[in-house]
Amino acid sequence: MSGRVVTAAEMGLIGCRRCGHVMQRPQAVEGSSCARCGAGLHWRKPQSLERCWAFLIAAMILYVPANTMTMMKTINPFNSTDDTIMSGVIYLWAAGTPELAVIVFVASVMVPIGKFIALLILLISVHRGSSRDRVGRTRLYRIIEKIGHWSMLDVFVVALLVALVRFDLFGRVEAGGGAICFGGVVLLTMMASLSFDPRLIWDTPEKT
C-alpha cells in the first residue's frame, strides 16, 4: 500500500447512492436527503455491521437444523427413506459417484461454512479496526458475494425432485424441514454479505 488515499468523506463530500449526485457533506448526515433525487443520504450503509452480525448469527443458528433434519424424503410403496445432507453425500459416495458427492459436499457444506468464516473474519477485523491486508480482505468479500448463491444447489435439487417425482402411489419425493432451513441459511448469508459495507475495511486509520 503506497500513497495517500483521499476519500470523499475526507474531502467533505458525499455522493448519492441512487443517482450519483455529489454534494457538500452536511453537518448531520443522518436525516439528510439527496438534492436531486430525494433519496436518503448515508455516509456508509446504515447499521451495516449490526445487520451483518444479525443475519450471520441467524444463518449459523439455522445451519444446525439444516444439517440434522431431513432434507429429502423419498417414498415408494415399500419403503421411505429420509436423507439429510451428509447422508446424501455418503450415499452418493457409496453408490459409486464420488464426483457428485464432492459437488454436493462442496456446495452444501464447504461453501456455507466458508462464508461463515469469511464474514466472521471481516466483521471482527472491522470491529477491531485492523489495518492488516485490506486488499486481501476486500477480495475475500468479493468472493463470498460471488459464490453466495451457488450453495442453493441442494435446495434446487430438492425443489426439482419434489416437482418432478410425483407418481403418487409408486413413488414421490417430499422436501423435509432441513431443506427449508438450508434455504434460510443461504438466504441469510447472502443478506449478511450484502449488508456488509466493504468500505468499512478501509475506514480504519492507516498505520504507517
Add this chain to the structure above:
Amino acid sequence: MTDDDNGVPEPVVHRPPRWRFSLVWLVPLVAALVGLGLLVRTWMLAGPTITIEFKTAEGLEEGKTQLRFKEVVIGKVRSIELAEDFTRVKVTVDLNKDASRAAVADSRFWIVRPRADLGGVSGLNTLLSGAYIGVDIGKSAESQRAFQGLEVPPAVTNDSQGRGFRLAAADLGSLNLGSPVYYRRIPVGRVVGYELDPDGRGVSLQVFVDAPYDRFVTPSSRFWNASGVDVNVGPQGFKLNTQSLVSVIAGGIAFQAPDNGEPPAAEGLRFRLYSDMAAAMAPQDKVLLALRLRFYQSVRGLAVGAPVDFHGLQLGEVTRIDFEYDAARQRFAADVGAVIYPERLGNAYLALRSQLRQADGEAPRRVFERLIAQSLRAQLRSGNLLTGQQYVAMDFLPKGEPTLAPPQAGALVVPTVPGSFDQLQSQIANIVDKIEKVPFDEIGLQLRDSLGQAHQLLKTLDGQVAPEMQQTLEQARQTLRSAEEALGADGPMQQDLRGTLESVDRAARSLRTLAEGLQRHPQSLLRGKPDDPVLLRLSPLPQQGLEQTPP
C-alpha cells in the same frame, strides 16, 4: 468542524456507535426460536431407546430398518452390534415418543421377513422393502429396556380377543405352530405353541380360540386331531375323514361341545386331545373292567385297540397282547388284556347290577362273573375277511372246553373258546385229511387202464361193427322203400284192396236185403217169396241198388 476553503482534509470523525435495538435483530431471534423449536420437538419426539437381541440380523440395516406396530412405524434401528459372547446380535432401536408404551415387560419383538409355510405366505412386502421389526405391545405396566427377540412371529398378539387353552396329547401328529382349530369346520383359532411334557411322555399344546368363538369351548368340550386324511382300516372297514383341505396339508384340531348349555370354559383349561373324532365323541366311560384272556390260536389280525364286542355292541377294546409259553401244555399262548366298559350295556347292565344288590366298586366284576358262570365266553372272530382283522367277541357258548388264563389281580379272567374261524379251519383240516386218505394214485392208474380198454373196444367197434351196421341200414332202407311203393296211393295193392272192399260192401247189402225180407216174411223160408204188391213195390229198391252198383 469543517473548513472547505483551505483544501486540507478534515480528520475522519468517528461517532461513538449508538447501540440501540434494531429490528434486524429479530432475524436471528426468529432463527434461534425456530432452531430451538425444532430441537425441542426432536427431543420431545424421541422416546426411549431399547435393545433387542436376535439370533441373526439378517435383513436389518442401521438407521433404516423400522420398528412397526400394526404396520405403523414407531421406531427406527439405530445400531446393530454383536453381543459380548458373539452368540447373538444386539439391535438398538430408538422408539418414537408416542410409542414409549411399547417398552414394557411383556412386549414381544420379531423380525418380519418373507415367510412361506403350509398355512400361507406372509411378509411379502418385505421382499422389496427389506425386513422390519414387528412388535406386539404388551399390557404390562412395568417398563423394560432390554428384550429377547422372537424367531417366529407370535401366533397370538396381546390385543387379540379370545382365550387360550391347553391340550394334552400323546404326540404332536402333523400339527404345527399355526395349525388351525376348527369348530364345525370353521377355522376359529390356531395352535400357538407346543412343548414336550417334562417327563417326555406326552405333548402339551397351547391353542388359542378367537372371540367370539371362544365361548363355544365349554369344560366338557372334546378336542380331537383333525389332521390330514384320516384313513382307518378296522374291522368296520375303511374310514376316511378330513376336516378341510388346509388341515389335510397343515394339520388341524377340531372341537365340539355337548349341547348342554354349559358356561364357557375358563382361560387356560386343560383338555385331552383325542386322536380322532370317534374317540373324542365316544361316551365317557367311568366304570371299566380289565379282562384277561388266553388264546392258543393265532392272534394275527388282532391289534391293540381292536374292539371287544358283545352281540354287536362294542363293549371295550384290547389293550395289550403278550405272548407266553405254557409249560404245562407245551404250547404257546397269546395273553390278551382288554378293558370293557360295562355301562355301555346300558339298561341291561343296570338291571343286572340291581339284581345283584352289590356295592358299586365290585359290581361290574360280580355281574360279569355271574355271566361267565352262565357260560359267557370270549372268542376271536374275524371282523373283516379282506383285511384279516380280528376282534374279541363275547357270547354265550356253552359248547366246548374253555381255556382259562392264569388269574391276575385286578383283571377278570374270561374263559375263551376257539374262534369260529379257528373251528372252521380245523373242520377243513379234517376234510383235507380224509381227502388225503383217498388213494388217488391207484385210482388214477386203474382209470388209465380202463380208459385203454375202452379205447380198444371202441376201435373194434369202429373197424368191424360199423361196416356191417352200414350194410344193415342199407338193406333196411331198401325194405322200407319197397313197402312205401307197395302202399302208395296208386299202388296195385291199394286198387285191389278197394275192389275187395267194394265187393264186400255189395255182399253186405245183399245180406241186409235178405235179412229184411226174411224179417217181413219169415214164411218165405218155407213158402218161398210171396207176391206182395208192397213187397213188389219195395223190392225194386234193392234191385235198383244192385243194378246201380258198378260192375
